[in-house]
Every structure is written in structure tokens, then in C-alpha cells.
Amino acid sequence: MIDNLKRISDTIWEIPVSYKQGMRVPARIYGTEKLIQELDDAVYDQVTNVATLPGITKYALCMPDGHFGYGFPIGGVAAMDVEAGGVISPGGIGFDINCGMRLMVTNLTYDQVKPYIKKLVDRLYERVPAGVGSTGFVKLSRNEFCKVVEEGAQWCIRNGYGWEEDLELVEENGCIQGADASKISEKAIDRGFNQIGTLGSGNHYLEIQVARPENIYDQELARSLGITIPNQVVVMFHCGSRGFGHQVATDYLQTFLKVMESKYGIKILDRELACAPFNSPEGQAYFAAMKCGINMSFANRQVILHQIREVFSEILGRSPENLGMHMIYDVAHNTAKLERHIIDSQERSLLVHRKGATRAFAPGMKDVPERYKNIGQPVIIGGSMETGSYLLVGVPSGEQTFFSTAHGSGRTMSRAKARKIYRGEKLKKEMESRGIYVRSTSYSGLAEEAGGAYKDIDDVIEAAELAGISKRVVKLTPIGNIKG
């Protein structure tokens, strides 16, 4: 397939509209030659299917961590012009609505934390429920849950889960406007109301990490983001909207399949790309329901953050304030958001689908928190539990991807294949011998997340930087991990 691609630069590859009937725009895949060679052929099929969707603007994009997903590739970005019949598609957002990353610093060094790492991880494992079907300690009535999904992390702050200062460091200040609980099903409420403060399973995790001096790529940017001492300990976690978001996506996929062709005359190449015009009753209902998923996820991460502060405080015998447990940022990587972008020197309203892709706004842009205005929006990219993760910032040349970048390493093999190759018990021991203490709800789940089942995170980040869609600041390496 690589021979059919037009090489735009070392890290940008294009599939022309002539590739497939119905493509409205070319597809562009980001990656080094090595990453492109490793890419599953199904991704080409998926990203070119996306290029046929009504209203798609400029390109159907796939980020350097791209891999096969439901309908859209994971790593997919598609911006739909809502004034030109553009659609909204759950497959372009993901079942786990507002799956995302949160990162917090401490004022502790690796040497200070090392003696406590097992205690910390064991206690975090108790206090942050993980695994399929786990429920949280926040007891809510169904009515109160409906408030949470409309108010997001702001509800949490009012109810004592976190600090006022946290909110400005969450995308959308922790509450996206326009969430409407009357647009979600009873079934979604049933699945979600006891899931606030839970990690989930699969690739969801909570990790204690170190910013080693040799892994800081830009000293000044690192300092501006709060990485100020050598071997500073930070806490990163990855989770989403649990069964709640999953149910919202399921509900509206069904709705869209019913009306898409009969009512709106939209023909698609893959049922998994079910969609509706953004400006239609069904499209608007899903948009408002999806925003409930976004807020549920912000609330989920806010409560987990609170739990982490409590655990560190308990184990280390100091208050969270005294431990300097301030947030760096919380960023979503499964959303569709209405944004203004300049297309061919004209400002347009675009619904930007980012599915396994992170918003990466440049310095000076509206919606970048005041304290990061001059350096750009922080981007948190979770690697595998063995290899490490990255903190990056958005850059002006990110305009080419509607200011989007990668979200993780990207899998290179199926979960089933990883289970055949790796053993969870052995992996746990090996990781421990390398200084990473890990707790997991399932050994098979652990095997699925082996570092070897993922692309090389360094390659992905390098590709994103060379392509000019984000700039790396620091690589963070794990010392403790709780695996969902």
C-alpha cells in the first residue's frame, strides 16, 4: 500500500480522491516511513471511507499512532462543515466518549517516593476502583447523576472533590456547555450513576511517573508546565466515561442507522460510520447527549484526582497542598467539538471529530488556559505501561490538522495476539525487576497491555514533532502502575 501513497513530506502521506469512489477530500496519514510500513491495511480503508462523509473539510486525517477502530481509525480526525450539510458520527468519537488523560505534579523526587511506592500503589488500587463493572464510592441518586453529567467537574468541586484551581486546567474548564440530560436514555443513567470515580479496564490506567533530567527536551517549557525539580514525581491517568458513554454511543448509533438513509439520503460505505446531519434533530440530540458523556468523564477524572491526593497525603503524612499536588492539565481524546477554523482564508464552523486524537491548540489561541497562553496547550500522551509517556504542547503549524495530534502509542497487534505472546504473571515480575511496581485486576488484561503490543512511543512523538503538529517537552517514565 505504501507505494500508492503520495509522500507530502517525511512524515505526511496522502491518498488521493481517485483512490476510491465517493471520496470528497484526500486522506492524509501522519507517520515516519517505519510507522507507515507497520500500519494495518485496514486503516487505509477506514480513513478513505471517512473521506466520503458529507461536509468533510480539507482531509480525512490519521495521526501517527493510528490503528484500526470502529468505523473511523483510532487516531482519526475529521472536521465537518456544519453549514454545508456536515454530519456528526459516533464512530468518529468513539464508544468511550471523552476518554482522556490527566496529569498532576508533586514536589517530591524519585528518591523520596521510592520507599513508599508499593504502599502508594496498593492503596491507590484500593481507592480507585478498576476493572470491568467496577463501581465508585460516590453515591448518587439518578437525579443527582443527571446534574453531574450536565455540570461535569464543576459539580465535583462544589461537592468537595478537588480544588477550585483544578477547573481552569481542564479542557472546557471541566464542563462543556450544552450538555442536556433529557437527551440520554434511562439505560445510560442506569449504567453510569454508580461509575463516578472509577478507572475502568482495557488500556485505562493510573501511573506514578518520574521526569528524569535526561528526558527533558525543553527546559524552559518544562518549567512553565510545572516540571521544576530533577527526578520530579508526577501522576498520570487515563480513563473515560465508562459504561455511560458506551450506552450513549450505542443508543445514537441505532437512531442514526434508522434515519440516515431514509430521512436524510446519506449513503455510507460502512455501517460503523452511521451518522446524521449535525443540523438535524437527531444530530443535535446526540451532540447534547455526547456532551453529557464528556462531562461525566471530566467528573470521573476529577474524583479520581481527589482520591489520588488523599492517598498520597495518607501514605506520606503530609497534606496534598504541602505535597504540591497541582494539576498540569486534563485533555480529552475522544470528542467532537464545534470550533472555528480558518479554511482557505475563510473562518468556518467545523465539527472536529477527534477519535484517539488530542486537541493541541497553539500559543495565544482562545481556550488555552491563561497560564499557558504563551507556551501553547499542554498535550498529554500516554504510552504503554512499560515504555513511558509524554507531555507536549500545541504549535502554530498544528493548523494543518485542525490543531490535533496523537493520543498514545497505538497498538501494533490485537489483544488476542498479545495474550498469546505475553504472560501477565511473568510481565509483572519483569516490570518489578525494572523498577515498575504494577497492580492489575486481571493478568490477561496485563498481558494485553505489554509494551511490545504497542508502537514505539518515541517514534510516534518524533513523527508528530517532525510533522509540526505538536512539540515534545518531557518524557515521563513509570515507577508504579494500576492497570484497569
Place this chain on the structure above:
DNA sequence: ATGTAC
């Protein structure tokens, strides 16, 4: 990702 299937 997910009460891992309606």
C-alpha cells in the same frame, strides 16, 4: 472501550 451478546 464495554454489565466483552439481544
